Amino acid sequence: MNPRLTRRRFIKGVIYSSAAAVSGAGFYLTNAQSRPAAAVERLISINVNGRTRRVDVLPQETLAHTLRYKLELTGTKLGCNRGECGACTVLIDDVTNYACSTLTHSVKQRAVTTVEGLQSPDGQLHPVQQAFLDELSPQCGFCTPGQVIATVALLKSNPKPTREQARQALSGNLCRCGAYDHYLNGVMRASGQLS
Amino acid sequence: MPSHDVMPDIELYQPVQVEDALALATRLADRGWLLGGGQDTYGWLKDRTKVPEAMIDLNGIESLRGIRETADGVEIGALTTLTELVNNPLIKERYSLLASAAERVASPQIRNVGTVAGNVAQDVRCWYYRRGLSCYRAGGNLCYADTPEGMNREHAIFGASRCVAVTPSDTAPALVALEASMVIRSESGERVVAAEDFFIGPNVDIQNTTVLRPGEILTSVRLPTTWANATFYFEKVADRNAWDFALVSIAAVMRESGGVIQDARFVAGAVQCTPRRLLDVESAVRGQPRTEATAQSLGTLASQGAQPLNHNGFKLHLVDSLAKRALLG
Numbered sequence: 001m002n003p004r005l006t007r008r009r010f011i012k013g014v015i016y017s018s019a020a021a022v023s024g025a026g027f028y029l030t031n032a033q034s035r036p037a038a039a040v041e042r043l044i045s046i047n048v049n050g051r052t053r054r055v056d057v058l059p060q061e062t063l064a065h066t067l068r069y070k071l072e073l074t075g076t077k078l079g080c081n082r083g084e085c086g087a088c089t090v091l092i093d094d095v096t097n098y099a100c101s102t103l104t105h106s107v108k109q110r111a112v113t114t115v116e117g118l119q120s121p122d123g124q125l126h127p128v129q130q131a132f133l134d135e136l137s138p139q140c141g142f143c144t145p146g147q148v149i150a151t152v153a154l155l156k157s158n159p160k161p162t163r164e165q166a167r168q169a170l171s172g173n174l175c176r177c178g179a180y181d182h183y184l185n186g187v188m189r190a191s192g193q194l195s
Numbered sequence: 196m197p198s199h200d201v202m203p204d205i206e207l208y209q210p211v212q213v214e215d216a217l218a219l220a221t222r223l224a225d226r227g228w229l230l231g232g233g234q235d236t237y238g239w240l241k242d243r244t245k246v247p248e249a250m251i252d253l254n255g256i257e258s259l260r261g262i263r264e265t266a267d268g269v270e271i272g273a274l275t276t277l278t279e280l281v282n283n284p285l286i287k288e289r290y291s292l293l294a295s296a297a298e299r300v301a302s303p304q305i306r307n308v309g310t311v312a313g314n315v316a317q318d319v320r321c322w323y324y325r326r327g328l329s330c331y332r333a334g335g336n337l338c339y340a341d342t343p344e345g346m347n348r349e350h351a352i353f354g355a356s357r358c359v360a361v362t363p364s365d366t367a368p369a370l371v372a373l374e375a376s377m378v379i380r381s382e383s384g385e386r387v388v389a390a391e392d393f394f395i396g397p398n399v400d401i402q403n404t405t406v407l408r409p410g411e412i413l414t415s416v417r418l419p420t421t422w423a424n425a426t427f428y429f430e431k432v433a434d435r436n437a438w439d440f441a442l443v444s445i446a447a448v449m450r451e452s453g454g455v456i457q458d459a460r461f462v463a464g465a466v467q468c469t470p471r472r473l474l475d476v477e478s479a480v481r482g483q484p485r486t487e488a489t490a491q492s493l494g495t496l497a498s499q500g501a502q503p504l505n506h507n508g509f510k511l512h513l514v515d516s517l518a519k520r521a522l523l524g
Contacts, residue, residue: 040207058200059207060240062252065200080200082238084438095278096304101237102229105207106254147397150303171437172302 049117086173131190140175273312319360
């Protein structure tokens, strides 16, 4: 298989080509003119994974939408889009949040970390990601980015959690495969409590 | 770029002063929507069941945050998150009842952004109403839950008046038990309402669960010293440990001396549209020791007068059992 044409790149390519076909300057101009002066600015800067990103954000836009469809950060998954599954969990100032239930305009002064921001610059996985791999925590993998982020947040505030504390900390992340115990094994390994 | 987002077109204001927020709330009135943590809001908007024109995001207003000690107790800013409530030393030390209740709300991520004001002001969770059906609460003229085929396992056993939805808040029973008061500001001034009077049933107002009106903002919650460091009990029974709303919850505060209960307040959640004071239970336990015999003597006092629907008869036994468990601790 051509290493430069992965499935992910192909899908992203399709998204962009359709985006280019549909969007037009006229849409933005008419929309901008109809907004009252006191409303929020559309072109804003947000800090994602240590980088400042300039992005055009609608007033009602959710962070999950901005991350996935405007900043190419598709590691953050959208499951229910109602704050009921946890797949879209990201860190905002080191605290877990559902990106589907957060307005992008509310994170302007804050630091957002997604699953893409965890690995080190040389491409080495974050210890939590490596521990999840070692313990075969994910099954289908859709909820994994959210589980990873929730675990990273837990270990920042509590480096040696008990299994029960880990269960509590991950209780806002559903796993449709039911691999909960495997994730908890991963948390215990990441915190150095499994040899 | 095409929109994959299901959020509707809506204006957003982000005031940083409470005065500006009040001016906006007054100007927009029922066309505006106050935004705290947003965890009750986005479902309404995404489902198109509520269609306000603008959101007034209160999160930039620093004066609405934080927990302060006052001369006669503790004042909790309206935007204080449930996680902050759970971890706050003052609350944990003196009002652990409220911390226990806040800890049982939804999921960690929701508690990280969900606010104390939002938790008490959130709308009811009846799915017929949430689905956008034209029921009494939505301005229509029938109730879909209280029908022969209606699914009403989670609904009211007390105080139904056309609408049979129950209070979804976990912190509300705790605040009523602690005799909290709610500070409400509008452009014309400030009023302070006892938590017990803050929540209103469908017999008073079928479309609102609180006394808050357009143009008003709940700015803080005050806890008096009356019940600080009392004997507390909180329990929430739900189908799931995370995310779920209570089937029945109980918040109890008790003062003991000489081996008997001097005074007590027992408040049940999710049995009617407002937190329900169990007045008969309170008077029955006053002057009694916290023993198995006293618990047994309560019998079915907590559920006295209940009018169950087709599928929620189990709530009678549940509220009776919880009252006994609260007494024994």
